[in-house]
Amino acid sequence: MKALRDIGLVAVHEGLDALRSRRALVVLLLYMAAALCNMHWSINLLHRLENELATALQLPASERAGVISTALWKSKPFQRMMRQMTRNDLVLQDITGKHPAELIYAFFAFFYTPLLVVLVAGNRIAEEIGSGSVRYTIVRISRAGWSVGKFLGQTMMIGLALLLSGLGAYAVARFRLAGSGAPGLLLNIVQWSARAWLYSFPFLGLAMGLSHLTRSASRATVLGILAITLCFVLSILIRHFSGESGWRAMLPAIGMLLPDGYKMCLWRRSVPPLVSGGVTLVTLGFVYLLAGHACFRKRDV
Amino acid sequence: MLPQTRCVIMDNAIETTGLVKRYGARRALDGFTLSVPRFAVFGLVGPNGAGKTTWMMSVAGLTHLTGGSVNLLGSGAFDPQVHSGRLAILPQDSELPPESRPLELLTHFAQIQGLKRQEAARSATHVLEAVHLGDRLHAPIRSLSHGMRKRVMIAQCFLGYPEVVLLDEPLSGLDPREVENMRGFFTRQRGRQTIVISSHNLHDIERLCTHVAFIDKGRAVRVATLDEVTGRAGKLIYRVTAMPTDRAALEAAVPDTTIAYDAERGEVVCHYNPTLLTAEAVNARLLPALLAQCGLLAVSRGDSLETEYLRSL
Numbered sequence: 001m002k003a004l005r006d007i008g009l010v011a012v013h014e015g016l017d018a019l020r021s022r023r024a025l026v027v028l029l030l031y032m033a034a035a036l037c038n039m040h041w042s043i044n045l046l047h048r049l050e051n052e053l054a055t056a057l058q059l060p061a062s063e064r065a066g067v068i069s070t071a072l073w074k075s076k077p078f079q080r081m082m083r084q085m086t087r088n089d090l091v092l093q094d095i096t097g098k099h100p101a102e103l104i105y106a107f108f109a110f111f112y113t114p115l116l117v118v119l120v121a122g123n124r125i126a127e128e129i130g131s132g133s134v135r136y137t138i139v140r141i142s143r144a145g146w147s148v149g150k151f152l153g154q155t156m157m158i159g160l161a162l163l164l165s166g167l168g169a170y171a172v173a174r175f176r177l178a179g180s181g182a183p184g185l186l187l188n189i190v191q192w193s194a195r196a197w198l199y200s201f202p203f204l205g206l207a208m209g210l211s212h213l214t215r216s217a218s219r220a221t222v223l224g225i226l227a228i229t230l231c232f233v234l235s236i237l238i239r240h241f242s243g244e245s246g247w248r249a250m251l252p253a254i255g256m257l258l259p260d261g262y263k264m265c266l267w268r269r270s271v272p273p274l275v276s277g278g279v280t281l282v283t284l285g286f287v288y289l290l291a292g293h294a295c296f297r298k299r300d301v
Numbered sequence: 302m303l304p305q306t307r308c309v310i311m312d313n314a315i316e317t318t319g320l321v322k323r324y325g326a327r328r329a330l331d332g333f334t335l336s337v338p339r340f341a342v343f344g345l346v347g348p349n350g351a352g353k354t355t356w357m358m359s360v361a362g363l364t365h366l367t368g369g370s371v372n373l374l375g376s377g378a379f380d381p382q383v384h385s386g387r388l389a390i391l392p393q394d395s396e397l398p399p400e401s402r403p404l405e406l407l408t409h410f411a412q413i414q415g416l417k418r419q420e421a422a423r424s425a426t427h428v429l430e431a432v433h434l435g436d437r438l439h440a441p442i443r444s445l446s447h448g449m450r451k452r453v454m455i456a457q458c459f460l461g462y463p464e465v466v467l468l469d470e471p472l473s474g475l476d477p478r479e480v481e482n483m484r485g486f487f488t489r490q491r492g493r494q495t496i497v498i499s500s501h502n503l504h505d506i507e508r509l510c511t512h513v514a515f516i517d518k519g520r521a522v523r524v525a526t527l528d529e530v531t532g533r534a535g536k537l538i539y540r541v542t543a544m545p546t547d548r549a550a551l552e553a554a555v556p557d558t559t560i561a562y563d564a565e566r567g568e569v570v571c572h573y574n575p576t577l578l579t580a581e582a583v584n585a586r587l588l589p590a591l592l593a594q595c596g597l598l599a600v601s602r603g604d605s606l607e608t609e610y611l612r613s614l
Contacts, residue, residue, distance in 0.1 A: 002415070006413045009409065009412050009413050010413065013409045016405075017398055017400055017401060020400040020401075020441075021400050022400075128398070131395070131396040131398075132392060132394055132395030132396055133395060133396050133397055133398050135361075135363055135390065135392045135395050136392075136395065136397070136410060136454075136457060137410070137413070138362075138363070138381065139361050139362065139363070139379075139381065139384075139385070139388060139389065139390055140381065140385045140386065140410060140413045140414040141381055141385065141413045142381045142382065143381075145381075298365055299365075300358070300363065300364045300365060301363050301364075
């Protein structure tokens with residue numbers, strides 16, 4: 001019980017300290033601003049496409065973005081066409097059930113979360129090892145407790161950044177996109193923030209795990225960026241070269257060790273794949289973190 | 302509240318035996334054996350790179366040893382599960398988190414070493430006030446001067462009054478008034494905690510410590526009480542204006558003593574048995590005889606630690 005209490009104390013302290021750190025705060029605000037801008041520019045693009053479509057179909061142009069998209073999205077012929085394309089009612093429901101604003105925000109959140117993680121948290125552990133401030137803590141708490149506490153504190157920070165970005169994106173959509181006044185949209189966007197938060201765990205574990213290996217904050221950030229880039233490159237290569245026989249058949253198993261192997265689970269509406277994907281991603285995060293910690297455990301600080 | 306542990310009552314707070322720490326080919330500790338008695342204020346002195354800091358870091362579990370054993374408070378090598386709140390360290394060259402506030406940071410430290418929140422806040426306030434930072438409790442650490450940060454670092458060592466405190470160069474970087482305050486603070490802990498101080502300032506060690514160890518090349522080369530090292534208990538030194546003409550008369554004035562003249566230093570050195578005589582009794586008998594032969598500039602009990610250090614290392 002004491003160990004859990006101590007981890008909680010370190011996590012809360014880390015969260016507060018990260019918030020006070022100007023750099024983390026700037027990154028958090030930049031991320032929120034990027035979410036707002038992304039929503040704004042995506043709506044502009046959507047509006048331009050709709051107007052071009054309206055011109056081609058010789059229909060009157062709409063003043064607000066989203067009118068044509070929403071109508072198209074709900075139309076029976078479009079849904080029939082989609083059903084024929086997907087041949088799967090569940091997937092069809094998953095796609096057509098989402099508001100365009102949700103999709104815009106979700107793409108943004110999933111694409112940029114790894115970068116947010118590296119910039120906010122990638123150097124936190126290395127910074128403390130390098131400055132020596134870790135010494136004050138690890139004579140009071142186990143090294144593992146300290147690492148896990150720092151990790152959980154950063155997950156809170158990332159969660160806050162994603163929540164704020166979701167709220168900001170909703171606010172832009174609410175005023176600029178037709179059909180965004182639906183009461184469930186805010187909740188859905190917040191749910192996307194939560195899904196992106198689950199997706200952030202393995203990247204956070206990877207960045208903070210690597211951060212245990214160096215005393216230099218900037219080197220830790222570079223290591224984090226390289227590792228996350230490597231994850232994406234490996235995922236692409238695995239998708240490209242996977243096959244049904246020989247060594248190609250082994251590749252999907254390797255893909256299961258990477259965060260991208262579970263990304264699509266988080267896009268599903270049904271609960272079982274969402275839960276299993278989420279649990280696996282959180283577990284992956286801890287595994288990456290503790291792999292880094294294993295090197296730190298026996299290290300002089 | 303202290304954690305429940307298997308604890309053997311022992312006279313030594315720290316026992317280190319044959320410690321070896323290698324950094325590549327270099328041996329920072331080379332069979333370092335040292336026992337620190339409970340409630341001692343123990344000074345570690347020695348040249349740069351002698352192994353003082355490495356020894357402290359090894360005792361606190363911050364450095365992993367190549368060989369040897371540490372027994373801390375009778376419960377084996379440092380383990381945070383067992384020793385959290387019972388040992389504190391002021392490590393050398395270790396910054397505090399710049400965005401934290403002293404009170405909030407020390408309250409956090411006190412909580413993770415086992416104190417409840419209110420108790421932790423009370424302890425943090427108390428130690429920060431003791432180091433004269435009562436008016437900077439909520440200032441960001443980055444806004445504090447070097448000396449103030451050092452005082453926060455010292456204060457964190459005394460949260461909850463742990464049994465063992467390891468201080469590496471605690472007074473460097475402090476202004477003279479604060480040095481004096483910290484000396485007083487450490488002196489008040491005598492008999493309540495075991496304090497180990499590593500310092501190049503031999504004057505501070507001499508004023509603060511009850512025991513001293515001379516460290517050289519990764520070993521403790523001499524370990525004794527300060528009285529033994531400086532000879533305070535059985536040696537009086539008289540700085541005189543001229544060589545006494547009749548040494549036999551001096552020895553006759555105080556039987557059971559040995560009196561010698563150090564021409565180089567211009568000092569008369571009187572060795573006596575402290576179980577038979579007190580310093581006051583020796584002075585009362587010897588001074589008249591001495592003043593009859595020469596002028597007297599100063600009297601001191603034993604040598605200074607610096608003299609002994611330079612003689613030993």
